[in-house]
Amino acid sequence: MKKLFILSLLVLASCSPKELTEQERWEKHAENTEIIRDDFGVPHIYGKTDADAVFGLLYAQAEDDFNRVERNYIWAIGRLAEVEGEKSLYSDLRARLYMTEDEAKENFEKSPEWLQKLCVAFADGLNYYLETHPEVKPKLITHFEPWMTMYFSEGSIGGDIERVSTRKIKDFYEPNNQLAVSQGLIRTSDNEPRGSNGFAIAGSKTKSGNAMLLINPHTSFFFRGEVHMVSEEGLNAYGAVTWGQFFVYQGFNEKTGWMHTSTGTDIIDEFEETIVKDGSKTSYKYGDEIRPMDSIEVSLKYKSGDDFKEKSFMTYRTHHGPITHANGDKWVTTALMWSPVKALEQSFTRTKKSNHKEFYEMMDIRTNSSNNTVYADADGTIAYYHGNFIPKRDVAFDYTKPVDGSNPKTDWQGLHALEDNILVLNPPNGWIQNCNSTPFTSALEYSPKKEEYPAYMHSFPENYRGIHAIPLLTEATDLTLDSLIDLAYDPYLPGAEVLITGLLEAAKVAPVETNVAKEAIELLKKWDFKVSESSVGMTLAQFYINTYYRSGKIPNMVGNKRISRLGRFEYMSKTASPTERLAIFQQSLEQLKEDFGSWKTAWGEFNRYQRNDGEIEQDFDDAKPSIPVGMASSSWGALASFGTRFGKDTKRQYGTSGNSFVAVVEFGDKVKAKSMLAGGQSGDVNSPHFSDQSQRYADKQFKDVAFYREDVLKRAKSTYHPGEKNK
Template sequence: MLKRIGLGLLVLVALLAVAALVWEPLSVTAAAPPPARSYDAQIVRDEFGVPHIYGKTDADAAYGLAYAHAEDDFSTLQEVVAMTRGRTGAMIGADGAKVDYVRALLDVPGTVSRHYAEIPADVRAVLDGYATGLNRYADKHPGEVRLSKLFPVNGQDIAAGFVLRSPFFFGLDGTIGALNDGKDAPRGTAQPMSATDTAALTPYGRDPSMNGSNAFAVSPKKMADGRTWLISNSHQPYEGGVAWYEANVHSEQGLDMAGALFPGSPFVLLGHNRNLGWTNTVNGPDLIDVYKLVLGEDKKSYRYDGKWLPLEQRTVWLPVKFGPFTVPVPKTVYRAVQGPVVVNKNGAFAIRYAAQDSVKNLEQYFRIQKAQDWSQWTQAMSLGGIPATNFIYADKTGRIAFVYNALFPQRAPGFDYRGVLPGDTSRDVWNANIGFAAMPKVVDPASGWVFNANNTPFTTAGPGSELDPKSFSPMLGIERRTTNRITRAIELLSAEKGPITPERLLAIKFDTAYSRASFAGPWIEKLLAADLKSEPDLQRAQALLRTWDWNSDGNAPADALGEAMMHMANRAAYNGEKSPDPRAKLREVVDALMKGFGRIDPPLGDVQRLQRGKVDLPANGGTDTLRAATTWEPQKDGRMRVKHGDSFIMLIAWDKAGKVESRSVQPYGAATTRPDSPHYTDQMKLFEARQFKPVHFERADVLAHAKRTYRP
């Protein structure tokens, strides 16, 4: 009898194991491919493997872009596709399932289904062309496909990726994460803030370094060479779904862009065409409101304007990969009038956020890359689709500009929008955004320059050229943050009373110093004032810090120790929090240096490394310096692998005749996940030497440097 029971259990376990192996793909309905049509794109690879795509139509070019990107990073592109389909958990496990939950909570498929037909036909054609390019690559390389039924994809899948990822850039994932953990939602900023209030600026759970970037635009009247300069210096992870991919895309319909994009994007997101260019930095406006609902006794209804409304709810099954098995995990998602709802131990909280239930960002990205002058570009920016991010602009006429782009909610007065709002009234629920005309802008300032390092729009063009904060309502929720990068940029640019040479401009961009006027000043003071008499080794470290030149250029004995201590305090400084205990952090750093190197004064380049494949180089830059090496990944030997910071850098300049020239560099290379490619690591030495490769923009120049030309 016992043997029969045991055998039965084994059979049951075996059946469950088989079910866990097969249920997820069997539960998936394959998507319909885009409408059938022929595409013709030419891909030209230059000496660094960068793809130059040519097509008769914009859709042809998008098709070629997708295929070229898949050649270099099909693995990451599949993760993006899985994310848009709610299958990330099936591909990468529990962390992916969290993304699938957010997709369901925000009703991303519903948003796309409701509004896809509103996207103009020429934009939808580009989305379909891009999807077809991915499908073509998957068809030709079935052995690389990581999940069954992941392909074909269609234009709606591409649109869903934009809808899902866009609000992450202004912190919606942090709000959802806090509420799901039963914690208070991060406070907004839609009121004047004191210095102690700046903790509201960083979304919950985010590494502050993930919000970095620098950008500079300098007019020809300020440049010694008489050219208009634009420097794009984004800070993104070096790998993954938001790592930059460089491409040049051209069509006979007027598409003519060189720059960079994220996996899953059919558009160049920053760069230049023949006449103008732009780049972006992350900004931090208050674009999210949280409402506490008044639930009925049954917990299935909520009070709203004196009526009881049903709380919408549905169960979604999240696929979660555990080893070879994929297990379905149920999760209930809720929705109210205001938007998605998170229910936790403290109640039910509805969320409303910028660009909610909208797909307009797709058209806006497409139109700005087709714009040929300031008028067309600002007209495209007025579409109101991109919910947040600063734009730094320059063009061949010499115009430079800074635009604090944000879809500011039209909030009614009388409520504290920084906190949790009452959820039983419609008076605090906004239904429209303030338009482009009301966004803070600086155009052609007297200083001759604009910059942004994630700072407030009120410090972007130097003394005498700044916007007046009193001219903008505190209801807009504009941040007032400061960092060392911001402080140093203002100090360095403001000190340039005469024309700036290109060499000096690049020296500013690559600056590795810490200003005593930044968080570094009081932090170092605390470190040097600490009583460490009982700990001789910490005393020695303290004495070494006294010799530090406040510069992480790798040329001084104290650089590794000093930079490590900056690393320890940066998060708190960025969040506006109290700085950590100096003794405890110094102990942590000293112990790590002694364990890894047997000394407290190793060269910074021995500690901080740029590593990939067989290439291992000393990495220069600092946690919060203009030359950024912001996020470290500890290695077993005590060294720190830089995985985030200065990423894609592009120098763009127009001469007096209006001709554009550009140079660029990546931390690794064009073949982002292809270790066997010569372009997997071929830009690393350039990147660390602060040198650049040419961007071949004109077709004749491209063909002169072509290493491979083909049609997918």
């Protein structure tokens, strides 16, 4: 009997599937995955399984812009200083404060099996790309690991962790180091407000009677590519993917669509800890207890000349989170959402939902911390979720400031149930909008009521984009994809009307000193406050506001609060004396003449798009080719945002952020969509898809999305399996 039992075990063991080697996994994935590139270079990835599709997605991303994929993970896993030097050491330390490499591996190991397969496929796709492209030389990461995804689990630019100050981390963990540290930002640094526009339109407002969705994230240019992922396990998602991630972050499938906007929900809090020292032992006070402080040594490398050096830090955590800085003798923990396994589950499963009931159940995971979600589907449902991860707090305490961590009453009391969060569902007005503004104007009188929610659920005030969008959506009828695009690019700038009206009022009551200023004032009287390439009024307004900002005259505070963007406009247009307004305007005219030879300079002569290479930080040059752009910054209330900065010694300003990936989607028996990508799909200057959408971007000429396979095949320019040359 014993022999028979042993024989049975041997038979079962021989029947168990043999674990594949890495090389065997690559070959199997490649065989099961097909990539079709369309006429704009968009990769349509078809896999047998979800894991096959993820493998193909990461392989295709590496083809398009391995530089950005690698850079995102160098930043996320805390190894940026090995490339950029000691100035980035505290960005790396910040990442490790929240999760060490060992903890990332533990999180991967405890993930559900289906998610582990996707994480392995992520690494396999990138490693197979490097194996088959030996000419590509990584800056640092020569072999990707499945656990790395745990550091980059949510698709926002930088997510919540970027809000934790690297300077304060340095001052706490290395106070005697006078080094100027990097902010540790994954996004491009410019002055453009970060955010997005999302519009969900009910069938009552559309020509077809079908629901529609505007997907309009305002991000750093080239931060996301455009992709299509399909598997035989129910995956069929199209949209924008953050380089290096394995899920469509902003997009749609055949039945549902989702758009994220930055939220004003309070999701990060600081707790001041009372430290108790007993010899070498460090503890902290919590109620009547003295609790031991978790101490974890973290060693980090950094580049120093041609060599590498290493520093070790003893890091600390309480039950609130890691110690990130100090306020006097109080050590401060910064608490935020850190649940990478659940966050990845939510991010991927979101792309496979078929109706609002399923979508709502997915949202109940509650790890989408930094975003709101605007939603529409084929059943005609439209919805808006304001925030998702929202800790419960005792409203007796002011969490806009650090709270006393020794008082148990200040602790987070779990998360708010999804049903308690701010939600707009199928409002009778037929539309929902969020432009990073207050949720209380998202659907006219059907908007949520402010008094029904705790203050920490909402902090963003109204902004000019929200003010701009509401009347457009109210008046809209018989919307089509094309007319929704027109609405989303409406050229009126409410902020410009406020600012210039204040200047014109000043000219009525105070002397205009020069003939040039008088002539410019007359031109502005006739301006319709709309941006275009040919507009001189737009150029005058921009130079005027630039000069005002540089003057130092705008107060930083109103009472005990930092002045809002609308508050700055209020000061420049009403509070400032007429004499001051006119003096600033005169200075701006002189600057404009110095830079361009005449104050009568068209907006497109000043406001440009330029992409010279595939570098993450562009070097702009007035002597190199560029394209005039008739769009403006969202700070004016421009729905279609074009954030800019100057290059070294340039007179022109160049686009760096704003409208990047944009799509309009119509649901029905079949989904229809049009899309736009700033510049092009590829980061390779030699690719035909490096800049093939640049002029289209400036002209607002969207492309039709090829969603169904028959349409993809009609537009196919190359079809191949990973590892093969494009055919």
